[in-house]
Ligand SMILES: Nc1ncnc2c1ncn2[C@@H]1O[C@H](COP(=O)(O)OP(=O)(O)O)[C@@H](O)[C@H]1O
């Protein structure tokens with residue numbers, strides 16, 4: 001292609017004059033832009049998960065989580081609870097510092113929120129019950145959190161499948177998780193684009209919000225249809241392929257053994 | 272006159288590198304093309320230049336002010352910057368959010384405190400330049416990919432920025448629409464605008480862009496060459512043809 005002349009540019013475009021009389025007053029969105037952007041970008045970009053120290057197969061990891069949670073709920077023996085705590089701490093040794101920080105941060109926040117919910121029972125039953133439930137809840141949170149930061153999304157699906165969850169259930173989880181992320185991403189990019197063309201105070205911010213969410217809604221309708229069509233086009237027929245899970249794997253056994261030991265202790269320990 | 276100065280700029284995403292150790296100067300009135308394979312960092316660079324992202328390391332100077340998070344947190348400074356730098360996104364879908372093409376293009380000028388007549392003239396001029404008159408009353412969302420690119424360019428032009436950042440603006444356009452858009456961009460440059468455009472199609476723009484910055488797969492700059500440098504180097508041409 002060779003350059004040739006087609007248009008006559010209008011005069012206004014030929015000079016760059018930026019002395020517009022515009023009002024640069026603050027607005028809510030602009031003041032909070034960093035917060036909103038950070039929030040949306042963390043929704044849009046799933047935090048990295050580590051694949052390094054995976055031990056068991058997906059199904060076994062999920063079973064391990066379920067057993068741990070079940071045990072924590074059922075156990076009334078403080079010593080056994082401590083054993084579970086220690087096992088958890090041992091697992092944490094294998095996390096890298098960055099993950100550990102993430103783990104501790106969200107665990108503490110979760111535990112504080114949980115204990116706030118439990119505190120009213122102090123007036124009904126006394127301090128020991130409150131402490132007891134706080135310990136249990138924070139243990140459950142810790143286990144769930146550990147699973148979350150060490151398990152890629154795909155592995156959760158594989159795990160659910162290996163445990164014979166119905167396909168419908170898996171599909172709903174799969175679509176809604178991918179979907180929410182994608183909508184978050186879309187909204188985030190919309191706002192970025194908006195920011196670039198916001199060159200002064202907006203006179204009709206509410207109209208604008210309407211327009212953005214309208215566009216997002218249209219996008220989301222189309223996206224849901226396209227997503228399903230694309231899944232069908234790639235051979236999806238409503239069934240998630242069952243993925244071979246090696247049952248008698250030594251690693252799986254190692255992964256499960258702490259939970260099993262605690263389980264046995266729980267069953268056999270009668271005072 | 273140097274408009275943009277980048278010194279050792281690095282940007283990383285949470286788990287990948289975006290660009291690494293980038294140092295370039297860009298002068299007023301240049302037509303610069305960023306070339307490189309997919310994922311080599313072209314879009315990341317444009318986002319930094321537009322002020323959407325700030326550098327992790329290194330410095331970005333625009334007209335002698337260093338653009339940092341702090342600089343951008345000042346509303347007036349940030350909006351002044353956006354008046355001067357316009358960008359067409361690679362994914363144009365997210366850029367269009369108004370209920371009609373006309374309003375999409377009028378969105379910018381309406382904020383500039385111009386008179387009603389001037390706004391209408393600007394919008395009509397932009398519709399004409401980008402050949403979008405036919406669908407001025409349609410919903411941008413329902414346009415085809417190529418039409419969206421043109422509307423996006425029109426909506427950015429309406430603000431009359433001094434620097435145009437164009438992220439693969441020719442994708443999805445037919446050959447004749449590509450030619451029209453390239454000629455328009457070239458004319459804008461002749462009128463004094465600075466053009467920074469990302470592309471991976473050398474054949475398409477080899478006669479238009481005057482300077483080429485070539486990215487390597489490892490997100491660093493491989494070469495910074497003029498149009499003539501490349502025409503004199505068959506090896507380079509071959510490399511660029513095969514991007
Ligand atoms: N939002 C993002 N999150 C994480 N990584 C990203 C994101 N955007 C781009 N990247 C990565 O950054 C690198 C550079 O990307 P980009 O600048 O978009 O390349 P180009 O535009 O040259 O194709 C790529 O490796 C890409 O995978």
Ligand SMILES: [Mg+2]
Pocket residue numbers: 310313314315361438469
């Ligand atoms: Mg790109």
